[in-house]
Amino acid sequence: QQQVKQSPQSLIVQKGGISIINCAYENTAFDYFPWYQQFPGKGPALLIAIRPDVSEKKEGRFTISFNKSAKQFSLHIMDSQPGDSATYFCAASTGQGAQKLVFGQGTRLTINP
Amino acid sequence: NAGVTQTPKFQVLKTGQSMTLQCAQDMNHEYMSWYRQDPGMGLRLIHYSVGAGITDQGEVPNGYNVSRSTTEDFPLRLLSAAPSQTSVYFCASSYAGGRSTEAFFGQGTRLTVV
Numbered sequence: 001q002q003q004v005k006q007s008p009q010s011l012i013v014q015k016g017g018i019s020i021i022n023c024a025y026e027n028t029a030f031d032y033f034p035w036y037q038q039f040p041g042k043g044p045a046l047l048i049a050i051r052p053d054v055s056e057k058k059e060g061r062f063t064i065s066f067n068k069s070a071k072q073f074s075l076h077i078m079d080s081q082p083g084d085s086a087t088y089f090c091a092a093s094t095g096q097g098a099q100k101l102v103f104g105q106g107t108r109l110t111i112n113p
Numbered sequence: 114n115a116g117v118t119q120t121p122k123f124q125v126l127k128t129g130q131s132m133t134l135q136c137a138q139d140m141n142h143e144y145m146s147w148y149r150q151d152p153g154m155g156l157r158l159i160h161y162s163v164g165a166g167i168t169d170q171g172e173v174p175n176g177y178n179v180s181r182s183t184t185e186d187f188p189l190r191l192l193s194a195a196p197s198q199t200s201v202y203f204c205a206s207s208y209a210g211g212r213s214t215e216a217f218f219g220q221g222t223r224l225t226v227v
Contacts, residue, residue, distance in 0.1 A: 044218050046216070097208075
């Protein structure tokens with residue numbers, strides 16, 4: 001049973017547009033929510049992360065929005081660029097930071113030039 | 114700085130063969146883990162270790178063994194490979210504790226079992 005559900009499975013966005021990827025979770029004990037970016041042939045790399053004491057975190061063009069009551073969080077990529085084309089994974093963990101991460105299914109993002 | 118190094122990058126096994134996937138990190142991280150990545154399923158935790166001599170099972174441990182004799186190394190053993198173990202395997206490391214904020218991943222081992 002997937003504890004973290006991610007959608008959509010694939011996404012195509014025009015250059016300069018906004019990319020939005022959504023995740024939902026059931027376990028209210030989750031307290032750390034990172035997003036990882038993976039390029040073909042590479043391992044995942046941390047992009048941005050949030051803890052449930054804030055509703056939004058922004059780093060450059062990347063923003064996490066977090067809705068604790070709905071048990072949902074999302075990644076927004078503003079001014080999307082072809083170099084953002086990658087697979088994105090949301091994840092969650094319970095009291096252990098970057099340890100024992102539970103991942104979503106992944107979203108393959110393609111930015112058309 | 115090498116980070117997390119996995120070997121080999123690619124491997125083809127016959128059903129029933131055994132092999133060891135190697136993982137080494139040079140960041141003095143206490144915590145190391147193995148994940149497998151399958152299409153449409155994300156990454157799933159196989160085994161993890163919070164320090165030398167301490168290991169525990171993750172979500173999908175069956176068919177895999179691990180040991181941790183040093184801080185740097187965390188090998189994953191397949192004792193009798195099965196086609197269901199065809200996957201991409203990632204090793205990760207991080208500092209231990211609830212405030213660790215980043216898991217560092219290796220580049221992966223693509224394993225095919227025929």
